[in-house]
Amino acid sequence: MTSRRYCRPFCLTAFVLLIAAPVAVCAENTPQAAVSDSAKTDAVKPAASAAEQSAQAVGAPADNAGSAAPANQAPQDKPAQPASLTDKAIDKVKQAAKSASDIFNRVPCLPPKGVARAFSLPHVAHKLAAGEPVTIIAFGSSSTQGYGTSSPEFTYPNRLAAQLHRRYPAANITVVNRGRGGDDAQQMMARLQSEVIDVKPDLVIWQVGTNAVLRNEDPDAIAQNVQDGVARIQATGADVVLVDLQYSPRVTEHPENASKMVKLIRRVAQLRHIGVFPRFEVMRQWHESQALPIDTFVIADGLHMNDWGYACFAQILGDDIIRSVGQIRLGVAAPINRSM
Structure with missing residues (x-):
């Protein structure tokens, strides 16, 4: 089983924001192997999901948020401020919540009765x-x-x-x-x-x-x-x-x-x-x-x-x-x- 590096979906967002923060966000993933239960002997440590990473980031203090430019300031007077860490974390949590519900759109997950x-x-x-x-x-x-x-x-x-x-x-x-x-x-x-x-x-x-x-x-x-x-x-x-x-x-x-x-x-x-x-x-x-x-x-x-x-x-x-x-x-x- 070979590991391959790939960018998660939010890598594209990071790439678009290269001007403000020139760092590409990627993750390393090990694909699942098609072998039987009895043949699997090595533990696989799953990569942290985007939902986990984003939820942990929500704990960032609110005062980390960047202040917005005054409404009467012309765009050329001051470059647009990049989204704060807190704003980004909140956006990721919203994306994680959407991802959590998407899989149940076709078949709902109903609580068992009795x-x-x-x-x-x-x-x-x-x-x-x-x-x-x-x-x-x-x-x-x-x-x-x-x-x-x-x-x-x-x-x-x-x-x-x-x-x-x-x-x-x-x-x-x-x-x-x-x-x-x-x-x-x-x-x-x-x-x-x-x-x-x-x-x-x-x-x-x-x-x-x-x-x-x-x-x-x-x-x-x-x-x-x-x-x-x-x-x-x-x-x-x-x-x-x-x-x-x-x-x-x-x-x-x-x-x-x-x-x-x-x-x-x-x-x-x-x-x-x-x-x-x-x-x-x-x-x-x-x-x-x-x-x-x-x-x-x-x-x-x-x-x-x-x-x-x-x-x-x-x-x-x-x-x-x-x-x-x-x-x-x-x-x-x-x-x-x-x-x-």
Whole structure:
């Protein structure tokens, strides 16, 4: 896989403004590889999306804004002032918000009905209320890494980061992608300390279980690994949310193992008093209740999500995080998977 440099769409804007600021804005991107989940062994660190970069820039002080020329001043008296950093940041946030909604123009992302998704994130809520930086780690395998997306912008961690930045524009929120294709609980446990705990996250979103089902591994052993890992994360004081399997043809080919794995992940969440995002049921509802064809949200390999699938997953997950933080701020304790 070779990396190639290319200019993102806003490079053209930077080029047009060369007279005021002679710097071309480019980004380096690593294209997604067309290999199977089990064959992917190297982590890919997605480039920061334009939405992330722009939302972080919104925190620039307002007094950085340049003053406009008086209305009665002739254009030849004083050259036009370049847009301030704050103005540029606001424009980028508007572009990011438009990009976030564009993908849902053809097929809307509807919240699932009758699927319990409530969880509590007291640590994240406290950090946001105190104005302190928040670090979120997306931990998992290829569907966290973002296999199947057309660009890094559409990985679920990047989409989630953009959504949280739009909701909390003054907050310092960092979402770190720690997905590695082909991994399951045993492999993730080997890198849990260095890639998760040592980073000192405030929230860990742990996507797990799919590869174990595909490989016909013992679900009970996987569940025990997850339970041990969650306990280690909780010992640091971080919040944890588990994400179960994706609903896709290659997973549903193993109905007994898939069902057992989903139930075991829920059981771990109950035992450790943490949240679980029921991705399997959410995606099943896309197909069965909303009558969306599988190829609306799954790519041709029958396993991984496409841009729309990742975007809708991230949108619903982000809504749940925002709702949880709001409930805690209001003193409302969210139920933890009582009905699951």
